[in-house]
Amino acid sequence: MEPVAGIRHVAILRSSHAHARITSIDTSKAEALPGVHGVVTGVDIASVTNPIPSAIRVPIKFYPIAVDKVRYVGEPVAVIAAIDRYVAxxxxxxxxxxxxxxPPVADPVLALEEGASLLHDDVGSNQVHHRTFKYGDPDAAFASADKIVKLDWRYPRYSSTPMETYGVVANFERQPDRYTIWSNFQGPFILHALMTGALGVPGNRLRLITAPHSGGSFGIKQAMFPYMVLLGACSKLLGCPLKWIEDRLEHLIGSSMAADRADKVEAAFSKDGELLGLRFDNIVNVGAFVRAPEPASVYRMHSASNGCYRVKNIFVENRLVVTNTTPIGLNRGYGGPQFYFALERVIEAGAKELGIDPAEIRRRNFIRADEFPYLAPAGATYDSGDYEAGLDQALDLAAYDDLKAAREKARAEGKLFGIGMAAGIEPSGSNMAYVTLAQTPEERAKAGGRSGGLGTATISVDPSGSVTVKTVSTPAGQGHQTVAAQVVADALGMRPDQIDVITEVDTLTSAWSLASGNYANRFSSVVIGTIAETAEKVAKKIKLIAAENLEVAPEDIELVGGEARVVGVPEQALPIRRVASQTHWHPAGLPEGMEPGLFETTIMNPPMLDAPDDQDRVGSAVTFGYVFDLAAVEIDRTTGEIEIVKYVSVHDVGNVLNGLVVEGQIYGGFAHGIAGALLEEFVYDAGANPQAGTFADYLCITAPEVPEVTVGHFNTPSPHNTLGAKGMGDGSSMLAPTAIANAAADALGTYEIELPLTLNKTWAKANGQEYHRAGATRAKVGEGPREAGAVEGGLTGEGSVELSAPPAVVWEMLLDPDALASVVPGCEKLEQVGEDSFTAEVVIGVAGIKGVYSAAIDLKDKIEPQSVRLVGKASGGLGFGEGEGRVTLEDLGNGKTKLSYSYRANVGGKVAAVGQRMLGTVTKLLIGQFFRGFERRLKSGGDDGGSSGNPGFFRRMFGGGS
Amino acid sequence: MLRIKPDQKQRVTVTVNGKAVSGYAEPRMLLTDFLRHELGMYGTHVGCEHGVCGACTAIIDGAATRSCLRYAVQCDGLEIQTVEGLADADGTLNTLQKAFNENGALQCGFCTAGILMSSTKFLQENPKPNDDEIRDMLSGHICRCTGYTQIVRAIRQASGQ
Amino acid sequence: MKPVAFEYCRPDTVEEALDLLKEFGSDASIISGGLSLGAMLNMRLVRPKALIDINGLGELADIKAGDATIRTGTLIRQAGAMEMPVLMSGVPLLAKALPYVGHYQIRSRGTLGGSVAHADPSAEIPLTLVTLSGAVTLRSPGGSREVPAREFFQGLLTTDRRADELVTGLTWPIRRDLTGYAFEELAQRHGDFAITAVAAEATVAGDGSIADVSFGLGGVEDRPFVATTAGFVGKPATAATASDIANTIAETVDPMVDLQANADYRRQLVRVLGARVLTAAFNDATGQQEAA
Structure with a gap:
């Protein structure tokens, strides 16, 4: 769809390397292709934009495209504009x-090691942020504890992958310079300021127009703002409007993901289970850049670090690490899944260690119903709640005693059966200032105050009495229009279908502010309250006018059935449209001093959203919902299959505005949580190459994998907004990973649980085996950092073959270019370019999937005729490979040699991202072909019909014997 | 035998929701692009272009199948049913659509077009499916919003169960 | 994600298709269902000069039942096959395997022959054909040949098909008396590529011993294959023997490693699924004996 004429279509060339310096870019052939309008590179962009800042003050220059260096696979490198996407x-x-x-590094712990490859030289370290926080007296709490429980783990990287990808149309116009950008961006519009800064224009010269609703976001569409800058700048450079629709492969490697973490937690308990203190040690892998609003993911839950509990003594240490991975960003639950994976597992571990039922230990520590509003140690004010009631309802719905009996029975039969729980609060309606916790109180003081989370809404009633609500909430399927129409209709005594709700944002015409947009469950915690207040203003004005016309007091007017009528005298009524009409047609007839027209705008800031104090306490959110999840699982020891026998989820969302919408959000959040628990992970290999580049490798949950869930509700209305509603939507996306992990831990008798609990991983765990995903690389959990460069998995292999020639002959052949050319699979050309250096052109692939690669091979550490190391790299259209192999020869006598080899390869680019399933097999295949060819050649004396065979050479080699 | 050169634009005529429509396509043009950008029918959504997500599912020549894995030139002369053909001309939703609406079976709606088309064909073949059969059919679609529960309910309701 | 430019060819006869293969050789891609090929084209992993669309070749969509075999044309859709009583009752292993193929929306378009020609190591139809000792018919301008399925699959996406040949049909041995069939697979998600797929055909003698057993494995190595089980002929057709066979074979396989599973796990699935499937096949055969 084209909002402006003359659009060119964009394709973005992305880095296939995780970490590399760009030594040259030649775009001439691309520019010469008919249909191509132009090509833009990073250097061009850097000449017309400023780097995009974040809340972290370190010298990282973040441009939306690589300038001189690439830092993750998928980073934009060039932008091509053409007549259509095919040509582009x-x-x-x-x-x-x-x-x-x-050298690339994907793992945050390895990235912190001494000597680790640096992403940003100017920073001097891969640690880009480090702060510690102390609330109460944690040291004393731990000193007085009867029991201290400590857990150490990794949390995987995943994303909610909205079904609709990013889409941007950008148009730059001159006189005055103005950018107009249409997109499915979701806000927050605080990012508008970053975009104008990057483009170097005042706010009113960057007009953002968002779609009225988009095809899913879950936070992910926040991270498209650098692309909006990129497309804007390209439109300026190329002098035409541009359209870019992200494709799925781009999305899976280059958009955004939730942070993976390397965290530790410690909990101090008294012997009767009182939680005395908590220590969180969080290492956040932010990816290659700190893209705003990061580091928010680790601070979103911060001011509620006590979770549902009365614990006062809390220590938090946060470290942010850059690695050669895609930058992280908002994703459903934003920081919540990771936080509860710490808190709710350590609580359950504490219960086990103390011999207390996990439900009971929570009950003992819950904030009590009579303690609300409750001021949390780190500054959040919990508005309302009754956590124990939620627990009781969940236990009831789960028939907890029966479930425990079932567990005993299953265990007696030798089965692996476990029960796990998780309780959590759901902060909603964010204080834009919580991100500034990343700065010290001194830095904050210097920067000036920051606080708030403004909600805005406009309601207009036209001369015909039609009502239009304008809210800047950029929904992506959360039913904002439905709920807003319902609330306004109730206030005005009309039907919801008579109310039009406009949700798109146009920064030139909408009433918007920094907090506008769709994130942090802010619709029902903030936005709808603002709409309701606006509707009340309109209702009040209607009543005033009607009261004067009907000659009664305004208090005696009610709005019902499209009329303003006198309470108790329904025949004495005025149609609301008549009243509305009067405000437009006959202002002079309005009550004394009343403004004409019927428009109301409300801009409201929830008062609890103040700036952080000098003790780093901040009211981070407006409402605090509550979720209690309980899971029972049975694990098949022989296959690792996890059957979710029971799942109960109880929610307090305050007053329910629309039951169907609430229910849909609960089911949806639950599915995301189960997906994180069992299936979804962005795996990076040893070379920081993403391995899950397609929807066949990144395993989104589908209908058969979603178990049945019993949902329970109870409501404690929020005093923090007019409707008593609380934000909701993250729900079980935050808690299901932990509830399932706790249930699996209970079944398997270990606290060491890592997600996702895939079949292979669970089977290995159930049988006491070590398991690492193929290609995954990282430092080991629980034993501190490993030696630098150590990898687990990766494309490695070893083997040996027996060859029918003595070592000396094999040795010569190994080092002979002609011989090699004839046995290297797919070798088209091989040249010796130095004493121990070769270049080659090889066609590698299977079936129709073939690519031509240019390769360079160096021989090192030669010990004739015993061993040699081969170091090589190859690059081509489908990606690149770098590898190292070691070959040793052993004389077996009788003119035979045992050749042993081992190799380690790093394969990147498209072939790694989309062909992961086949890489290992192809490598094995090629190596097999190589040695089979080798053996054939040795047996035949080199006359096996190889394309560049040299019989003379082989005759010489075999002493003229063949 | 039909042969179309790589850069040759071929006139392609398809019957979409009962109406014959034509456009031009090079051999490599995906059917999804043809429907959306050549015919201006944006109801068929594109979610992955590699046949996994199911958003682009349409009923082509009587089979509910992926339109991103078809090339427009392959479809010359075929009948295609898309989501635009489900409701009445005056916008009245059909039984299946109504059931989706009443059960909250869609949120962002992006995957819905494909799911509706699969379900339409599926219910013709299996008018009284059980939940397991519905979930089996749905496994060819990815929906990120709903968690599928309400979709299963809607399809069951539409089947009169 | 758009394919490279290619010529589109839609032959009306097999002869025309073969002429095109002669003209383009390995620069052509043959499309039937296109469920795997379409994705590879869109990702530009496959970059043909010509796309040969064989969907117009009605003669390849036929089914012929003989005394001992059923011959299916390459173009029969997977969903269509499931609706063919002759095929489903004649080749019960195929009937058991087909519901595992992809999804409803994949089977509706995917073809029997396309899956065989594509030769994914995890695919159900190739595994079934190999387990049953079926055959693949190939035609080239030079004529026609039939290749035993066990020789046809040569590796990852690699078959015995020459660039000038077209897979025109598959030959399925019809079910034998007193013979049981079973199929099972495990994938991370419903409908995904199987981590391991296992198929079995077992004939049980009157004394309850194994007269013949074929134990096929998919997703384990780079092609579907039948394990060597000759040593178990004559042993009692029991669950214990089934476990013995599966455990023995698990030690001999050389499994693939990928993101979903390592070699140990694939071996484990050979044990677990293998024991289940062999037991089910034995029981199926024994049940027929009792019925007779």
Missing amino acids: EDAMELIEIEYESL
């Missing part, structure tokens, strides 16, 4: 880039 993709393949590889 053709041109993309014609851009020639030379990279100088740098």
Whole structure:
């Protein structure tokens, strides 16, 4: 769809390298392709934009495209504009880039090691943020504890992958310079300021127009703002409007993901189970850049670090680490899943260690119903709640005693059966200032105050009495229009279908502010309250006018059935449209001093959203919902299959505004949580190459994998907004991963649980085996950092073959270019370019999936005729490979040699991201072909019909014997 | 035998929701792009372009199948049913759509077009499916919003169960 | 994610298709259902000069039942096959395997022959054909040949098909008396590529011993294959023997490693699923004996 004429279509060339210096980019062939309008590179963008800042003051220059260095696979490198996307993709393949590889690091703990490859030289470290926080007296609490429980784990990286990808149309116009950008951006519009800063224009010269609703977001569409800057700048450089629709492969490697974490937690308990203190040690892998609003993910739950509990003594240490992975950002539950994976597992571990029922230990520590509003140690004010009631309802719905009996029975039969729980509060309606916790109180004081989370709404009633509500809530399926129409209709005595709700944002015409947008469950915690207040203003004005016309007091007027009528005298009534009409047609007839027209706008700031104090306490959110989840699982020891026998989820969302919408959010959040628990993970390999680049590798949960869930409700209305509603929507997306992990821990008798609990991983765990995903690399959990460069998994292999020639002959052949050329699979050309250096052109692939690669091979550490190390790299259209192999020869006598080999390869680019399933097999296949060819050649004396065989050479080699 | 050169634009005529429509396509043009950008029918959504997500599912030549894995030139002369054909001309939703609406079976709606088309064909073949059969059919679709529960309910309701 | 430019060819006869294969050789891609090929084209992993669309070749959508075999044309859709009583009752293993193929929306378009020609190591239809000792018919301008399925699959996405050949049909041995069939697989999600798929055909003698057993494995190595089980002929057709067979074979396989599973786990699934499937096949056969 084209909002402006003359659009060109964009394809974005992305880095296939995780970490490399760009030594040259040649776009000439691409630009010469018919249909191509132009190509823009990072250097061009840097010449017309400023780097995009974040709340962390470190010297990182974040441009929306790589300038001199690439730092993650998927980072934009060039933008191509053409008559259509097909031609743009053709041109993309014609851009020639030379990279100088740098050592990559994907794991945050490895990235913190001494000598780790640095992403940003100017920072001098991969640790870009470090703060500690102390509330109460944690040291004393731990000193007085009867029991201290400590857990150490990794939390995986995943994303809610909205079904609709990013889409941007950007148009730059001159005189005055103005950018107009249409997109499915979701806010927060605080990012508008970052975009104008990057583009170097005042706010009113960057007009953002968002779609009225978009095809899912779950936070992910926040992270498209750098692309909006990129497309805007490209429109300026190329002099035409541009359209870019992200494709799924781009989305899976280059959009945004929730943070993976390397965290520890410690909990101090008294012997009767009182939670005395907590220590959180969080290491956040933010990816290659700190993209705003990061570091917010680790601070969103911060002011509620006590969870549902009365614990006062809390220590938090946060470290943010940059790695060669895609930058992280908002994703459903934002920081919540990771936080509860710490808190709710350590509580359950504490219960086990103390011999207290996990439900009981929670009950003992819950904030009590009569303690609300409750001021949490780190500054949040919990508005309302009754956590124990939620617990009781969940236990009741789960028939907890029966479930425990079932567990005993199953265990007696030798089965792996476990029960797990998780309780959590759901902060909603964010204080824009909580991100500034990343700064010290001194830095904050210097920067000036920050607070708030403004809600805005406009209601207009036209001369015909039609009502239009304008809210800047950019919904993505959360039913904002439905709920807003219902609330306004109730206030005005009309039917919901008579109310039009406009949800799109146009920053030139909408009443918007920094907090506008769709995130942090802010619709029902803040926005709808603002709409309700606006509707009340309109209702009040209608009543005033009607009262004067009907000659009664305004208090005696009610709005019902489209009329303003006198209470108790229904025949004495005026149609609301008549009243509305009067405000437009006959202002002079309005009550004394009343403004004409019927428009009301409300801009409201929830008063509890103040700036952080000098003790780092902040009221981070407006409402605090509550979720209690309980899961029972049975694990098949022989296959690792997890059957979710029972799942109960109880919610306090305050007053329910629309039951169907609430129910849909609960089911949806639950599915995301189960997906995180069992299926979804963005895996990076040893070379920081993403391994889950397609929907066949990134396993989104589908209908058969979602278990049945019993949902329970109880409501404690929030005093923090006019409707008593609380934000909701994150729900079980935050708690299901932990509830399932706790149930699995109970079944398996271990606290060491890592998500996702895939079949292989669970089977290995159930049988006491070590398991690492193929290709996954990282430091070991629980034993401190490993030696630098150590990898687990990766594309590695070893083997040996027996060859029918003595070592000396094998050795010569190994080192002979002609011989090698004839046995290297797919070798088209092989040249010796130095004493121990070769270049080659090889066609590698299977079936129709073939690519031509240019390869360079160096021989090192030669010990004739015993061993040699081969170091090589290859690059081509489908990706690149770098590898190292070691070959040793052993004389077996009788003219035979045992050749042993081992290799380690790093394969990147498209072939790694989308062909992961086949990589290992292809590597094995090629190596097998190589040695089979080798053996054939040795047996035949080199005359096996190899394309560049040299019989003379082999005759010489075999002493003329063949 | 039909042969179309790589850069040759071929006139392609399809019957979409009972109406013959034509446009031009090079051999490599995906049916999804043809429907959306050549015919201006944006009801068929594109979620992955590699046949996994199911958003683009349409009923093509009587089979509920992926339109991102078809090329427009392959479909010349075929009948295609898309989501635009489900409701009455005056916008009245059909039974299945109504059931989706009443059960909250869609949130963002992006995957819905494909799911409706699969379900339409599925219910013709299996008018009284049980929940397991519905979930089996749905496994060919990814919905990120609903968690599927309300979709299963809606399809069951539409089947009169 | 758009394919490279290619010529589109839609032959009306097999002869025309073969002429095109002669003209383009390995620069052509043959499309039937296109469920795997379409994705690879869109990702530009496959970059053909010509796309040969064989969907117009009605002659390849036929089914012929003989005394000992059923021959299915390459173009029969997977969902269509499930609705063919002759095929489903004649080849019960295929009937058991087909519901595992992809999803409803994949089977509606995917073809029997396309799956075989694509040769994914986890695919159900190739595994079934191999387990049953079926055959693949190939035609080239030079003529026609039939290749035993066990020789046809040569590796990952690699078959015995030459670039000038077209897979025109599959030959399925019809069910034998006193013979049981079973199929099972495990994937991380419903409808995904199987981590391991297991198929079995077992004939049980009157004394309850194994007269013949074929134990097929998919997703384990780079092609579907039948394990060597000759040593178990004559042993009692019991769950214990089934476990013995599965455990023995598990030690001999050389499994693939990928994101979903390592070699140990694939071996474990050979044990667990293998024991289940062999037991089910034995029981199926024994049940027929009792009925007779």
